[in-house]
Amino acid sequence: MNTITEQTLTEFSQWLADRRVIGASIAGEALYLADGTPTATWIIDLRNRAVTAAAFKVLADSGRKVWCGRVTSTRYTGTHRTVRAEHAGPYAMRLTGQRAEAHSWLWDASTLLHTLRPFSTTDNRWERDPRIDPLGFTATSPADAAVLTARLVTELHTGSPAAARKVALHSCQQQAMWRHREQIGWRVDVDKLRAEIESCYTSKRQLTDEFGIDLVTAATAADRARIHNWLAGYGIEIRDQHGDPTLARNAIDEVNLTDLTSEARDAWWKFRRARSNYSRMAKLLEIKSALQNGRIYTHLQLRATITGRSTSARPALQNIHRDLRGLLIADRGKVLVSLDLSTIEPRIAAALSGDQRLAADIASGDLYTSFARRLWGASASDEAGGIIQEHRDIAKTAMLQTFYGSGSATLAQRLGPDTTVATAQQLIDGLWAAYPQLRSFRDQLNAAARRRRPDPYASGRPSAYSPRGDHAALNIRIQGEAADAFLELSSAALHRLGPRAAWLSVFDELVVEVPEAHAEQARQILQETMCAQINGIPLTGQAQILGAAWRK
Structure with missing residues (x-):
């Protein structure tokens, strides 16, 4: 191993000049660089600011890409231990105090992996433990982890078509636009957070008194068994x-209520109320545990789902209750x-389907009203x-849930206690009858999914292809194309506004943070840049100034 010093910078620069894929890993306060063989490894001591700055300049001037996976770090607050995995860029920026521009050479291998191997998001050993390579190589040290990353990137490049590689590199560039925000974090209304947590505890006590049993607490095996x-x-x-007992949301949604007695159905909806309280409380406590001096540092992942949709973690913000969005607030003066x-x-x-009826209903100005009239006349x-x-609300829920791949049992629960599974199935059948070209497109996707060749x-x-079966093929196609379209549009907006304006990306919403005096200009830029057409169908939205707090 070679440690980079002022005396070895020239040798390091010459090593970079050779054409090879370079992998990296960060352990503690050291950055390890290596190619696909363990014969040469370079170490940058990030505590030495002068040498680090010089080495980073050599890396930037070389024009080389250095690939790094997640960085795992541990933080202790009293007796509480938090382990977080994040992109190497924001982690290195916090260690060195440097701006995002100084790390332009550092590329995210996880984004590359998720883009080129989307199925890895459902079973990815390397993502859970960066020492384990999906190709069969196990790292025993940070230097080996750098070698592993270089091998992984090499395999991904050589085993992927040119068009896919181009998209993957573009996705990595899009991921890099969020480094500044990940570095500085998101401001939290701490007083509101405390009040919401207290309100949840009050609701829990009230529900327990009403039901005669605590259906909210599920922290231990005994709680879940109860x-x-x-x-x-x-x-x-x-x-x-x-076949094992679970309280997972997807399993709860799929419970068939058809044969339950009225007493059992009442009990079920009491249980659902309690689980809603549990979900709300869990999210609030997740945010509280992530607080650092009034801010949270969530980890944004632009391609980390099977469809390529964006997510965030520690805390996850994509599933925050809409009425809790106001917990996240802009910095002062913005x-x-x-x-x-x-x-x-x-x-x-x-x-995608070319369904003219669906296109006409969208063009009518109120898709769900048009669909309701097709269902009920x-x-x-x-x-x-x-x-x-x-009727409009039912039509909207039926359409979106069907697009999400839900079956009749899940749809019945979404529509409430008065809806039977048979009624839900009639709504699903009504959708396919109303839009025959969409049904044909679904069938084609299902056939490709069964062949495992989408x-x-x-x-x-x-x-x-979905591990849930071919019924999810339509959802994967729709969500994947939507993810690509949204990322392109949001990146165009951030190129106009500058990456420092990036605040949050959740599903199909881009939120930016700007000085108050520039709010109207930012609104106009969003309105201009985040509009497109796909096969003649417009993608549009209404830009709005939210103010100091996030809201719907």
Whole structure:
């Protein structure tokens, strides 16, 4: 191993000049650089600011890409231990105090992996433990981890089509635009957070008094067994795909309520109320545990789902309750401006399938009203000819849940206790009858999924097949194309506004943070840049100035 010093900088520069893939790993306060063989490894002591700055300049001037995976770090607060995995760029910036521009040479291998191998997001040993290579190589040291990363990147490049490699590199550039925000974090309204947590505890006590049992707390095996035993008393079981008892949200959604007695159905909806309180409390406590001096430092991942949708972790912000969004606030003197693409899933579905009826309903200005009238005809309208709101709400839920790959049991639960599984199935069948070209497109995707040979997305990015079965193929296609479209549009906006304006990307919403005096200009830029057409179907949204706090 070679340690970079002022005396070895020239030798290091010559090593960089050779054409090779360079991997990196960060352990503690040292950066390890290596190629795909363990014969030569360079170490930068990040505590030595002068040498680090000089080495980083050599790296930047070389024009080489250095690939690094996640960095795992541990933080102790009293007796509480937090282990977080984050991108190497923000981690290195916090260690060195340097701006994002100084780390332009550092590229994220995890984003490359997720883009080129989307199926790795469901079973990726390397992502869970960077010492374990999916290719069979196990690292025993930080130097070996750098070698591993170089080997992984080499394999990904040589084993992927040119179009896919181009998209993957572009995705890595898009990921880098968020380094500054990951470095400085997000400001939290701490007083509001405390009040919301206290409110949750109050609701928990009230629910426990009302039900005569604590259905909220599920921290231990005994807690979970108590809840399952209570449900079993009403003939209700919640099991995962292996047949084991679970309280996972997806398994809860799939419970079939058809044969339950009215007493059991009442008990079920009490349970759902309690789980909603649990979910809310868990999110609040997750944010609280991540607080550092009034800020959180969530880890943004632009391609970390099977569809390529963006997520965040520690804490996860993509699933925060909408009425809790106000916990996240702009820095002083700044405001938040956002644009949320409207009805993007149906628009993508219409663009991909070429379904003229769906395109016409989108063009009508109110897709869900048009769909409701296709389902119920004249009975969907009130005496004045307007849509009955309940019918529109049901039509909207039925369409979106079907696009998400939900079956009749899940849809019935989404629509509430008065909806049977048979009624939910009629709604799903009504959707396919209303849009026959979309149904044909679904069937084609299902056939490809069964063959495990789905076509790439329009961008050239590889598509995964779902471990849930071919019924999810339509959702994967829609969400994947929507992810590509949204990332392109949001990147165009951030190129105009500058990456330091990047604040948050959640599903189809881009939120930026700008000085208050520039809010209207930012709103106009979002409105101009985040509009597009795919096969004649417009993707649009309404930009708005949110103010000091995030909200819907």
